[in-house]
Amino acid sequence: MRSDRPDFLLDPLERSSEIMFGLIMALTFTCTVSVVASENDVRTMLAAALSCNVAWGLVDGAMYVLAEVVTRQRKRSLATAIRESSPEEARRLLVENLPDGAKRVFDDEHLDRLSQAIRDMPLAADGVAPTWEDLRGAGAIFLLVFLSTFPVALPFLLFSDVSVALRTSNAIAIASLFLVGAGLGRHMSWPHPWAIGLAVAVLGAILVGVTIALGG
Numbered sequence: 001m002r003s004d005r006p007d008f009l010l011d012p013l014e015r016s017s018e019i020m021f022g023l024i025m026a027l028t029f030t031c032t033v034s035v036v037a038s039e040n041d042v043r044t045m046l047a048a049a050l051s052c053n054v055a056w057g058l059v060d061g062a063m064y065v066l067a068e069v070v071t072r073q074r075k076r077s078l079a080t081a082i083r084e085s086s087p088e089e090a091r092r093l094l095v096e097n098l099p100d101g102a103k104r105v106f107d108d109e110h111l112d113r114l115s116q117a118i119r120d121m122p123l124a125a126d127g128v129a130p131t132w133e134d135l136r137g138a139g140a141i142f143l144l145v146f147l148s149t150f151p152v153a154l155p156f157l158l159f160s161d162v163s164v165a166l167r168t169s170n171a172i173a174i175a176s177l178f179l180v181g182a183g184l185g186r187h188m189s190w191p192h193p194w195a196i197g198l199a200v201a202v203l204g205a206i207l208v209g210v211t212i213a214l215g216g
Helices: 012-030 039-084 087-097 108-120 132-147 150-158 162-188 195-214
Strands: none
Touching: 012 039, 012 108, 012 132, 012 150, 012 195, 039 087, 039 108, 087 132, 087 150, 132 150, 132 195, 150 162, 162 195
């Protein structure tokens, strides 16, 4: 995950992943609604779906903060190692931490200049403790997972006929997955974003089926 977020707390992939996760978690509950017998059972199912997404939203948010802290610490450790290493060792460390193929682009002179720039750069005094931006990102993740439950659950509150509510709920969920996938396609500059949307919708349906089959 990125630590520098000048425009958004989460990048498009992170936002899409969290929405998809919330939708799939909600679907694992609503797709079993055909086995319930009464309105009270339906409401119990909806409460369980909401509680589950609240719990997983909190877990995902906490893991996001942990990932940000670990990423900053790894960068800090790399900078410290480069400062304390010989030129040859510094080159090796840089090549290992640069994208694949960097060795073909950067020669020793480039790597030496980069390592010297790192040596000259002051280390942040505030360390790697969680920041306000980390907490805001975790809050955004929680809201995405939590709020994605409502479009799928809403039909069960609006329609007394469970079968109609279930069909409407499934249609909303599939449409939402399609839109999320199409958004990812545009982010990827894919020539046909709708194809990515379709693939995400199909993948979501498969994951829901597997989750239900495994007792999720």
